[in-house]
Structure formats: C-alpha cells, structure tokens
C-alpha cells in the first residue's frame with residue numbers, strides 16, 4: 488500500500504484517528520541539522536547523545552498508536568554545545584515493505600514459523616555491551632550506529648530465540664542486561680540474562696497462565712518480578728487486523744517473583760486484583776518482601792483499544808502504585824501512592840534494583856492542558872513536586888541523567904522532547920531535577936516537529 492501526501496489524513500480533521508492527529512501525526516522527512524538554536528546553557532559535562540524512539544508510519548496511516556515504523560530522533564551534546572539533531576527510520580523489513588501485512592511478511596507459508604527479523608523496532612532505544620539497540624517487543628532488536636543509521640537485526644549470535652521486550656533492565660552493580668521475550672504461542676515467556684560483556688548467561692522458559700501481553704517487568708538486586716495480567720491474545724481480533732489483545736474478566740491476574748538467576752520452579756506466584764501495568768518504576772528487596780512500583784491501570788481496552796487521553800478518559804489513566812510480595816508468607820499487599828494519572832516512569836539508572844528515593848513520571852493530562860512532569864519522593868511518603876511546561880506544551884518521557892559529581896540521587900537533569908502547539912515545533916528541554924519549579928536550564932530548539940513517541944535513553948560517551 489502506498490499513500491500519497493494528499494491521501495494522508497489531515498492532522499486536525501475530525502475523522503482522523505487520535506493517534507494520527509496533532510503531534511501524534513507522523514513526519515515524512517529524515518533530516519540532519521547542525522545549526523541549532525539554544526536558549527539557556529547546556530551543562531558542559533553532558534557528553535553523548537539523547538535518543539528517543541516512536542512509531543512513525545511511513546504510509547501516514549496505522550491501525551493503532553503502537554503500530555508503525557520506528558523513527559529515532561537524536562541530539563548529540565558535547566562541551567555545552569548541541570552538535571546535531573538527526574531523525575532516522577529504523578530500516579527493517581517493515582520499512583522496506585510499506586503498508587505490508589506484518590503476519591504475511593513474517594510468516595513462512597510452509598512451516599508457519601515467524602521470522603523475528605520482521606520488526607517495526609519502534610518502542611525504545613538502549614545501549615549495552617558496546618551496542619545501541621532499537622527495541623520492540625514482537626521481534627529481535629535492531630542494532631543502530633551512534634549516527635542513528637541501521638546496522639541490522641541482532642540476536643546474540645542465535646542465543647536469542649524469541650522476541651525481546653522493549654524494557655530490559657540494566658543492573659548498575661553487575662552490568663547485566665536482564666530481559667524476557669513473550670509470544671502468543673508457547674513458550675509464552677522466556678527469561679534471559681546477558682553479562683556486561685554481551686554474553687548470554689541464562690535463557691529459561693517460564694510457565695504462564697496463557698498468552699498475554701507483557702510489556703514490562705521489574706528486577707531488584709536479588710529478584711525478578713513477572714507480570715501475568717488479564718490482557719489476553721484473541722485470535723478473532725487478530726484475524727480482523729489491528730490490536731489482537733483484549734481484557735479478560737476470566738483470567739487470574741498474578742505476579743511471579745523468583746530469584747534473579749532462578750528457574751521456572753522457583754517462581755512464587757501471587758494472585759492480585761485485576762489490573763494492567765504497562766510500565767514499572769523499579770523493584771527492591773526489603774527484608775522478606777520484594778517491593779515493586781509501577782503505573783497501574785484499573786482496566787484496559789474493554790470496548791476499544793484506543794488510547795486517547797481527553798477530559799472524558801483521563802480519569803481512567805494509570806496511577807503510581809506499590810505492591811509488596813512477602814516471599815516467606817506468600818502474602819501480597821498493595822496501595823496507590825498518588826491520585827494523579829501518570830505514565831512513562833523513570834528513575835536514576837544507579838537506583839535500579841535498590842530502594843529508589845526519587846521517581847519521575849509524565850503527567851497524563853488532556854492535550855488542552857499544559858503538560859507536566861512529576862517527581863515523587865519516596866522518603867517523604869511519595870510526596871510530589873511538579874515541573875509545569877506551560878500552555879500548549881506537551882513533554883514526553885522524562886529521562887534522568889545523573890550529574891558526574893552527584894551527591895544525592897536527584898543530582899542531575901531530566902531530558903525530554905517538548906512539543907509547542909502554538910508554534911508546532913519541538914525542543915529538547917533539560918530540567919534541573921533538584922529544582923522542579925524552575926524553568927529549563929537549556930532548551931534546544933528544533934527546526935522540525937518531533938511527534939509524540941515512546942521511550943529513550945541518554946547514551947553518554949564511554
């Protein structure tokens with residue numbers, strides 16, 4: 488399918504799906520810009536690149552917000568300067584076959600095996616063991632160069648035999664990358680640990696309740712938390728095209744906790760109240776308990792898989808929530824930590840797996856309101872401070888970058904792309920995480936619009 492510019496949906500037409508409207512609309516050009524306007528002062532110690540991924544369908548249309556060719560946006564910073572902005576599609580077989588049916592492209596018609604090189608590679612971008620990987624949960628990662636050019640699919644020399652989550656966890660103590668792959672056919676969940684040098688140390692199948700959508704998980708210093716939640720794969724929906732996942736009232740919601748290097752038999756399962764969690768904030772060990780925090784949805788995709796956040800739907804948004812799993816007694820308790828809808832939770836990388844003091848999230852607000860980032864302080868009852876971006880300005884995921892001489896775990900900056908609806912342009916904003924009420928310390932103005940996207944990383948020079 489080829490869609491010409493005149494056939495593309497208008498960005499503000501009433502009939503245009505929410506996920507193709509306004510700043511959710513895809514852009515068409517790949518650019519490299521070296522002459523960037525800067526307001527404020529970029530901290531001179533920031534040497535590296537801020538990369539962010541998102542779905543940007545090259546045909547201009549897609550059936551769901553989560554579907555569409557991955558496009559990376561990146562900015563290189565060095566010595567207080569912004570050297571360049573680049574945006575590049577990840578060059579996958581989906582990109583090479585615009586509008587093709589993904590299943591038809593991936594499935595071998597004789598063996599019915601799926602080719603895991605077929606990816607949109609649109610969800611996250613991380614660095615580990617000397618590689619930069621663009622991730623999506625339905626396929627292999629794609630390796631990317633520091634200039635955002637696609638190197639190709641990467642499967643750990645054949646040791647990755649399933650898809651890979653877009654939310655691996657990097658252990659700041661061991662340098663391990665811990666992740667999983669899930670599938671709609673058995674094995675429903677395969678757990679992996681990769682050493683700091685990139686060698687696969689563990690690949691373990693875990694028994695789940697069935698084929699469910701598993702977007703994220705959590706890892707403490709000693710334990711791994713697996714989410715088995717009631718978003719089930721539905722073959723009928725799959726045959727209709729679009730999002731093949733639906734809520735099920737009949738599927739027992741539960742969380743599994745096992746030692747980090749554990750096996751299937753080591754998983755202790757805890758039945759919990761039904762919910763869905765796209766993203767976890769962190770997990771840590773506390774005596775006999777493993778504590779996990781994340782953004783909890785009461786329900787998801789009951790009548791529609793649409794994900795619009797407006798005045799009517801914002802109250803159904805996710806809230807920061809805490810679960811405590813007692814490994815000795817088998818008891819589980821949980822509580823909501825704040826009543827404000829939020830998503831895209833991040834912590835300081837150094838706090839991963841241990842009790843984080845601070846968590847950062849994007850406020851979920853209707854686009855008619857100015858956007859905000861919240862900073863939660865767990866040492867003070869999950870109290871929050873707020874950075875307001877102002878009328879018409881919408882941020883994305885706040886990525887925390889620690890200062891080199893950090894004394895406290897919030898010494899550093901938050902980075903996020905911000906869209907200004909008035910000028911219809913975007914900027915990378917750098918915010919002092921210790922002073923949330925202040926304006927950005929630096930704003931790198933971009934000559935183009937960076938569409939609403941998903942996840943990103945600050946990748947410091949080695």
Ligand SMILES: [Fe+2]
Pocket residue numbers: 610653654702765766941942
């Ligand atoms: Fe995600």
